[in-house]
Amino acid sequence: MSIPPFQVTIEALTKTIMKYTKLIILAFPVLLSVGCNKEKAAIEDQKDATQEAIEQRKDAVEDSAEAAKDQAEKNADVNKAVIEADKDAAQAQLEAEKKKAEAAAEAEKAKVDAVTE
Numbered sequence: 001m002s003i004p005p006f007q008v009t010i011e012a013l014t015k016t017i018m019k020y021t022k023l024i025i026l027a028f029p030v031l032l033s034v035g036c037n038k039e040k041a042a043i044e045d046q047k048d049a050t051q052e053a054i055e056q057r058k059d060a061v062e063d064s065a066e067a068a069k070d071q072a073e074k075n076a077d078v079n080k081a082v083i084e085a086d087k088d089a090a091q092a093q094l095e096a097e098k099k100k101a102e103a104a105a106e107a108e109k110a111k112v113d114a115v116t117e
Helices: 005-116
Strands: none
16 A cells, blocks of 8 residues: 555644744744833833933923022012102102191291281
């Protein structure tokens, strides 16, 4: 009994397929792992970039708040000076009115003295 050549070819083909199938089965997790590592690295890079951008925005907010506080203090100083100047002007005006009233009273007294003498 001899094996027909067609049957030997199928057996050889089956062995070859099984050999490469095992190789593919063993290589697939490695390739998948490499792909996953690249994807994880990309995710990590994206996370780092996002965190850096957030830190820069936080720094900008801090700088902006500091500048606003400084400006508010300057504005408060200017407002205080304006209020003080307004107070001084009002007091000077009142002092002038007081002297004017005193002068008017002295003038009236002088008139009364002139009429009675």
